[in-house]
């Protein structure tokens with residue numbers, strides 16, 4: 001091994017990290033050395049800046065629990081989560097696009113009957129989400145599951161409230177004609193958690209820390225590519241600068257105000273409510289290649 005100099009150090013380290021039997025890990029580690037070295041060569045950090053970065057990473061790690069993942073939030077605000085999402089969900093034209101999952105999904109939500117209210121006792125203006133799940137040829141997908149979660153009308157998720165749960169989350173299924181109906185409340189725009197190391201960093205920028213109002217969905221059916229996505233409220237003040245880059249044009253929908261009367265699930269409401277209509281389009285799952 002040659003003794004190192006500033007100019008040969010990257011090559012020496014890459015050579016050492018190429019000594020890995022697993023080809024994928026070898027590819028990852030040699031690329032990591034290449035890009036981290038290039039970053040350090042470009043920035044030329046002072047020793048004090050390097051120590052600040054190590055301290056920031058240490059504090060970020062200490063904030064992570066089973067309820068909070070500050071590293072994923074860092075990935076979100078850098079646009080890395082959406083890049084990961086794009087790379088792993090290259091869908092055909094016409095299929096409903098995916099977007100970032102975010103930290104507030106709770107697995108195994110309760111199943112609700114078609115048209116049922118997943119927002120009982122929650123603050124907010126009633127909102128009815130209806131639509132269909134179809135394939136790329138327009139054929140209805142019966143029995144598709146829609147796992148839905150969102151903030152309440154005060155901008156809070158279940159994990160941010162002192163509730164036993166479930167709170168503003170549920171699983172709905174499409175009928176034989178591919179249709180579904182959900183009663184919920186209108187979500188509002190909200191800030192990402194700003195009380196941690198990511199917030200500390202974002203505070204030093206002019207970047208907005210808000211997400212436009214949205215409802216989260218995981219839509220899946222046997223034989224189809226599972227999608228993790230949102231529906232965003234058209235006209236929201238943060239629609240063009242979502243802090244996690246999650247907005248895609250086909251996911252922006254109208255929340256139509258209705259003064260009261262018959263709701264899409266058959267109920268009659270005296271006060272105003274909102275209606276959202278959306279047709280999700282799933283594409284067939286790729287057939288796994290034989291090894």
Ligand code: BEZ
Pocket residue numbers: 073076100101102103104192193211244
């Ligand atoms: C969310 O939509 O729930 C979310 C996504 C990324 C970061 C924070 C929140």
Ligand code: FE
Pocket residue numbers: 102104150211214216
């Ligand atoms: Fe969200």
